[in-house]
Amino acid sequence: MASDPPLVLDIDGTLTRPEGFGIDPRIFDPLLEWDAPVVLATGKAFPYPIALCHFLAIPEIAVAENGGVVYTGEEVTVTADRAAAQAVLEEYREAGYAAGWGGDDTINRWRATEVAINRDQPRDPLEAIAADYGLEVIDTGYAYHVKDPTVTKGQGLLALGEAAGIEVAEAVAVGDSINDVSTFEVVSRSFAVANADADAREAADEVLEETHADGTLAVVERVRASGE
Numbered sequence: 105m106a107s108d109p110p111l112v113l114d115i116d117g118t119l120t121r122p123e124g125f126g127i128d129p130r131i132f133d134p135l136l137e138w139d140a141p142v143v144l145a146t147g148k149a150f151p152y153p154i155a156l157c158h159f160l161a162i163p164e165i166a167v168a169e170n171g172g173v174v175y176t177g178e179e180v181t182v183t184a185d186r187a188a189a190q191a192v193l194e195e196y197r198e199a200g201y202a203a204g205w206g207g208d209d210t211i212n213r214w215r216a217t218e219v220a221i222n223r224d225q226p227r228d229p230l231e232a233i234a235a236d237y238g239l240e241v242i243d244t245g246y247a248y249h250v251k252d253p254t255v256t257k258g259q260g261l262l263a264l265g266e267a268a269g270i271e272v273a274e275a276v277a278v279g280d281s282i283n284d285v286s287t288f289e290v291v292s293r294s295f296a297v298a299n300a301d302a303d304a305r306e307a308a309d310e311v312l313e314e315t316h317a318d319g320t321l322a323v324v325e326r327v328r329a330s331g332e
């Protein structure tokens with residue numbers, strides 16, 4: 105009997121409401137009922153996908169921080185060090201800029217391996233400083249991430265698959281931005297939602313007509329065991 109393939113889902117831009125922010129509640133039941141692993145592979149700090157799994161009531165496994173943190177359900181692996189990204193942020197601040205999240209900055213508070221900067225801050229000086237530290241700046245459409253270029257969601261996903269016995273090569277992925285390209289490269293079938301950036305569109309097997317969670321819901325409908 106056919107079975108559902110593992111699903112690898114980005115969060116922002118992919119599970120979000122049509123307006124672009126906030127999780128679309130229509131994804132809750134299909135993900136709870138999915139008959140194979142569901143992996144949230146995100147640029148967000150580690151607690152976010154874990155909390156989302158918790159509230160979805162699905163097994164807590166995740167690739168967080170663009171691959172910097174991998175959780176198998178039993179073990180957390182941290183594959184990068186925040187120190188260099190933090191040094192970039194300090195220099196950026198000395199140059200008169202800011203992370204841009206205000207207050208106590210919950211966006212970076214629990215971030216172990218990279219730093220995220222608000223997109224309302226200037227990118228050019230950030231990139232210049234990051235380059236001095238051998239780091240890259242990627243724009244997910246939701247934040248600039250200052251990160252080790254060798255750390256990716258795709259590599260984190262392969263590590264998770266190996267440790268947790270998930271058949272990544274059989275998986276179906278949905279994403280919306282440059283940080284999903286590495287995911288698309290290691291799964292069986294990849295979909296970019298209609299709101300995806302040029303990098304994700306280029307890398308995906310298929311670009312969907314639907315945006316955000318509407319796109320993900322369409323994929324779930326199509327690839328479930330009884331579907332295509």
Ligand SMILES: O=C(O)COP(=O)(O)O
Pocket residue numbers: 114115116117118145146147148149244245246247248283
């Ligand atoms: O953290 C971001 O900037 C984007 O998060 P995502 O990878 O889940 O879309």
Ligand SMILES: [Mg+2]
Pocket residue numbers: 114115116117118244279280281
């Ligand atoms: Mg995204």
